[in-house]
Amino acid sequence: MTAIIDIRRVSKSFGGVVANKDVSMKVKAGTITGLIGPNGSGKTTLFNSIVGYHPIDEGSIQFEGEEISSFPVQQIARRGLLRTFQQTRIYGAMNGVENMLISLPHRKMSIWDALKTYTKEDYERADHLLEFVGLYEKRMLKSGDLSFGQQKLLEFAMALMNEPTCLLLDEPTAGINPTLINGLIDRLRRANTEFGITLFVIEHNMRVIMNMAETIYCLAHGEMLAEGTPDEIQNDQRVIDAYLGAH
């Protein structure tokens, strides 16, 4: 299977602090891949590097065979590589439906399309996806008033609306009521199997990631520590040590 994201020897420092050092990994197309590691291991920095939030110091990042490390965020997003944020970002002043509509893929819109009003199909697709994440009843409320968990679901739905090829999810279950996590896992899986979206997920919840992912990468202190299937990772002594804090 092809690697949809190919990360080779990526390094990134901020001032004197080394956030990522010589990190390499491949995300296989069509799969769910996990990224774990203790706090401060450089996971979010790696995500930010992939989506173009900042330039990298060394190395190469390829998406669908194209070198993207020199592209800014919008260009990468328009190639179908999206991300959700750890602190969940939505357009708080708009209601759920408006949030969905604005998330229509602009790369598929010419300026003339932009001058039209939203079509019936647009609304139907928005409703369908809101239903998919379970937010249909709350769709007309101001999204800034929704609870944190609801906002996370909305952000997820917005990402789906944008028809990505690959989605980077930064701690999708953090802050969610434990009784609702199963529902979220189910939806993530369906996004992968039904919509064919490759998922690359940062997670702290081991139960979640071990059940979802095909391959898992573990970072520690900004460097690659281990990689493998969930079974291999769970039994890897180095990973256990890293989490139990052998500083």
Place this chain on the structure above:
Amino acid sequence: MDQILANIGLLFEFPIVNLKIILDGIMVGALFALAAYGLALVWGVMNVKNLAQGDLVICGGYVSWWLVQHGFPALLGVPVAFVVMWGIGWVVYKLVISRVIERDLFTSLLATFGLAIMIAQILNLLFGSDTQSVDLGYPTLHFADGLIDLPIAKLIGVLMAAVLATGVIIFMKSSRMGQAIRATAQDARAARVMGIDTEKVYAFTFSLNSAICGAAGAIIVMVWVIQPFYGIAYSIRAFVIVTAAGLGNLPGVIAAGLGIGAAEQYGAHIFGIGYQQAIAVLLLLLVLLFRLIQQRRNRQVLK
């Protein structure tokens, strides 16, 4: 165009003229740096970008000028302006600034812009729109066959500015209030948790800034001229300096202030005095563009 080339030629023919321009520039730049320091102080502590900074300076100048008209010795005008503007700053803080601190940045900008208009217009109504200055009557030193003249008054002005600046810096480093101010600038919430009365800190900081501006204005009226509508130019210069040097970079502020002073004098010499205002603003745009390009390299923007 010919005139411009001739002016530039003069710089090469008589290199000593460069020294004069730089000296003039440094002397006026020192006062720009003072105003910029106050702006950076308020900006850093309360995140308020005070567009009325220059008008506070001019106001201080008028306080001193008015005193001199009524028989006060000119040099005493500086400390008196300091005190008076402290009070005015406190009032302005309580009435306006305190209500815009927690709001979005455009609010504070627009509010201070409105203040700037008010102050400039009030000064215009009270004192008329002629330029004013105070003549200390001190002699002028001459160098280089009369090509360079150094009015002693200007030297005294720069000295006073330096003394004031030193005093403020020592205060900020060693006094309890100075420490409270710095703590609040770093993290207001944490400061409150530690028992610092941030409201008092804000009021003090703004009043201090106003006092510094007042003193600077009192010095300016002695060594140059003031006019009610010169305020916006000083505000712009202060902004240029803070944008170029960054907050918390004191040596940078001083260097930038002196640099702007020199640049303006050069510009006035080469292009003519009518362009002086334009140069100050163009410098602003240049600095903004420069910082933008710097940020672009990191794929960031100038917030």
Place this chain on the structure above:
Amino acid sequence: MTKNKTVLYSLILAFTFVAPFAFPDFGTQLATLWLMIIVALTWDMTGGQMGYNSLGNIFFYGTGMYVASLICIGLVYDVGDYTNAAGGGIYKFTDAQYFGGLFLGVLGAGLFCSLTAVIIGYLTFGLRGPYFAIGTLGVAIAAGELVSNWDWVGGGQGIALPVYPGDLDTGKIFFYFLFAAVGVGVFVFVKWLYGTRFGAAINAIRDDEEKADAMGIHTLRYKLYTWAMAAFFVGMAGGISAFQLIHFEPLESAYQTINLGIFMVVCVLLGGKGTLWGPVIGAILFHVIKEVTWNYFLGWQWVALGALIVVTVVYFQDGVMGWLMHKHPHLFGIKVEEKTAGETE
């Protein structure tokens, strides 16, 4: 559109047509009211709707004045000679030259200002928040200063245009309708624009530009288009003003950063940022208050104006529309959920 709305708009349009004839003494004030509406609505396009609060839109007004004048004069005479004469000398314009020059000039002004908006925007849209405001203010001030040193366009004295060929009262009505036409044009245009995907996109830029970037929206393109469109209308308004004022100066009339330049912002704040009717209501309110109270303040008008700015910014930030939307959200289609106790999600 619902039947009620159609009736309402028709009434307003009818009133617009009748006003200058019904109130002949207020011809100039009514024209100025339309000017305020134009600059308020256009300011809100980038300000309230897109989140980029410009303090320099007056740049387009001033530039529009100059471009329109230069086109009209330049079509008939040598510009340098004309401005050198500064009103003296016999420079006559036939009716055809006047009106032709006026219409071509106004249109040209709009187009030129759009172009400058794209260029300036390309350089300045990396600035956010207060930096954008100060940067645009700087552009407007710089333009005024530089133009007042440029002799070819009249330097500090400005330009004197030909007088309206006809009697004074007809002239007032003529300029009223010019401003009203542009004003109605702006209103209809933005009413349509805000309902399209384009309108939603600029609102997204306002609400969270980084998120909009991350979702693949062409943020720079939208910003440039929006400012260019705003500049088009402001440029035309400037052009019309030039002919109405007949004589204008660079700093006082054209690039008036502390008069019209700040009025447009106050109008929008008073009426309600980011709404369709807000800028219009604000412009009407502001203009009426200003006209009624100006003479009472006897020299303290400008101080009162500064105070009005401060008070509006501090206490009435949401404006009339904001207040209305807060009190009666259902009138605007906003749904607010009743919070019940014990809701965990």
